[in-house]
Amino acid sequence: MPLLAQNDLDQRVGKEMDSLVATYKHLHENPELSTQEKESSALIATELRKLGYDVTDHFGRYDSPGVVSYGIVGFMRNGAGPTVYVRTDMDALPIVENTGLPYASHVKVKRGDGADVGVMHACGHDIHMSVFLGTARMLAQLKQQWSGTLVMLGQPAEETVGGAHAMLRAGLFTKFPKPDYVVALHDGSDLPAGKVGWHEGSILAGADSVDITVRGYGGHGAAPQRAKDPILIASEIVVALQTIVSREMDPQVPTVVTVGSFHAGTKHNIIPDDAHLQLTVRTMTPAQRDKVLAAITRISNGIAAAAGVPPDRAPIIEVAADHVPATINNPELTRRVAAALERSLGKENVLPGEPAMASEDFSLYALEDPKPPSCMFHLGAADPAKWQAAKENGARLPGPHSAEFAPVPEPTIRTGVKAMTAAVLDLLKK
Numbered sequence: 001m002p003l004l005a006q007n008d009l010d011q012r013v014g015k016e017m018d019s020l021v022a023t024y025k026h027l028h029e030n031p032e033l034s035t036q037e038k039e040s041s042a043l044i045a046t047e048l049r050k051l052g053y054d055v056t057d058h059f060g061r062y063d064s065p066g067v068v069s070y071g072i073v074g075f076m077r078n079g080a081g082p083t084v085y086v087r088t089d090m091d092a093l094p095i096v097e098n099t100g101l102p103y104a105s106h107v108k109v110k111r112g113d114g115a116d117v118g119v120m121h122a123c124g125h126d127i128h129m130s131v132f133l134g135t136a137r138m139l140a141q142l143k144q145q146w147s148g149t150l151v152m153l154g155q156p157a158e159e160t161v162g163g164a165h166a167m168l169r170a171g172l173f174t175k176f177p178k179p180d181y182v183v184a185l186h187d188g189s190d191l192p193a194g195k196v197g198w199h200e201g202s203i204l205a206g207a208d209s210v211d212i213t214v215r216g217y218g219g220h221g222a223a224p225q226r227a228k229d230p231i232l233i234a235s236e237i238v239v240a241l242q243t244i245v246s247r248e249m250d251p252q253v254p255t256v257v258t259v260g261s262f263h264a265g266t267k268h269n270i271i272p273d274d275a276h277l278q279l280t281v282r283t284m285t286p287a288q289r290d291k292v293l294a295a296i297t298r299i300s301n302g303i304a305a306a307a308g309v310p311p312d313r314a315p316i317i318e319v320a321a322d323h324v325p326a327t328i329n330n331p332e333l334t335r336r337v338a339a340a341l342e343r344s345l346g347k348e349n350v351l352p353g354e355p356a357m358a359s360e361d362f363s364l365y366a367l368e369d370p371k372p373p374s375c376m377f378h379l380g381a382a383d384p385a386k387w388q389a390a391k392e393n394g395a396r397l398p399g400p401h402s403a404e405f406a407p408v409p410e411p412t413i414r415t416g417v418k419a420m421t422a423a424v425l426d427l428l429k430k
Contacts, residue, residue, distance in 0.1 A: 081148025191380030
């Protein structure tokens with residue numbers, strides 16, 4: 001980006017900061033859970049319409065009948081050229097906020113069982129939306145600098161991994177201009193505010209939820225010889241599953257197999273018939289995923305058989321259908337975006353990053369025809385002083401999904417708007 005254009009962008013972003021920070025604080029204070037993003041999506045749709053975007057709201061179709069999708073698609077045609085999609089997520093998490101911020105969320109909603117649950121933007125989607133709106137403003141103001149079609153995509157339900165599916169199922173790439181590029185960002189505390197990070201290839205892991213029902217034969221706790229104890233069998237399975245990562249996978253390729261839940265039994269002296277395990281599996285490639293899932297099945301069945309469980313009582317292993325593939329940044333696009341970020345922010349503020357084992361349904365857009373190149377980059381959101389203290393002396397620095405996660409609005413939002421605007425201007429440059 002030429003120096004004059006960069007100075008112009010800096011000034012334009014600066015003029016919007018008070019408004020964007022106010023919007024951020026409003027969104028943070030008023031979070032909405034997945035599939036409930038009514039007010040957040042309305043705010044985005046209203047803003048995009050004011051800016052001259054052609055807006056479709058309530059876009060998307062979930063599997064469950066009767067669930068409303070609050071997806072937003074706003075596009076702006078500006079002559080001939082490629083089509084770029086810019087995506088934000090909108091949903092929050094069921095967490096009671098513990099940041100102490102003056103604009104902290106005090107929102108509570110009823111769960112299905114009637115209990116109250118707190119709601120918090122603990123994954124930074126409020127930052128994402130604020131940057132998204134700032135980017136939409138900048139690109140509307142700078143139409144003379146780009147040519148093509150811009151699609152601003154407000155996605156619901158990222159946290160429950162249903163939102164991208166819903167929008168694609170409803171025909172996102174057939175009812176709206178087909179994308180040549182899809183870009184997004186994600187904030188976090190791994191980088192201080194003012195910095196961004198990028199990585200070619202797999203940047204976020206694919207995720208699977210696996211349920212294992214270990215079946216034995218129940219009995220009296222005082223007569224274990226008459227039972228096939230599923231608690232003992234399941235315990236051995238938990239331990240043996242750890243060898244998948246340590247002994248079966250290439251140590252240079254990140255892999256996670258975590259048992260997050262173990263439930264069995266009702267009383268001290270009863271050996272139950274069943275035990276239940278819940279696992280999260282994180283992998284970086286389809287082949288790696290297949291190998292891990294096959295190992296889970298082999299180990300579970302083998303341990304049960306070794307304990308004398310007959311084949312008709314072998315463990316039941318279920319892999320949830322809502323698999324999220326790894327987010328893989330297209331190398332050529334990522335290098336191009338990184339170069340644009342360096343020109344906008346300065347090389348010292350644009351850092352090569354490492355892949356993370358978190359997951360994102362952003363990955364699905366690149367797998368849908370026409371399989372557009374996609375790129376997600378990291379946006380630093382940590383207080384720089386606290387980040388430095390954590391680096392130097394190991395001070396705790398809460399990150400996403402923590403009740404204490406508190407991005408600093410400035411310069412996080414400013415940096416994000418400048419970065420995303422610069423990336424899109426490069427992709428749509430005349």
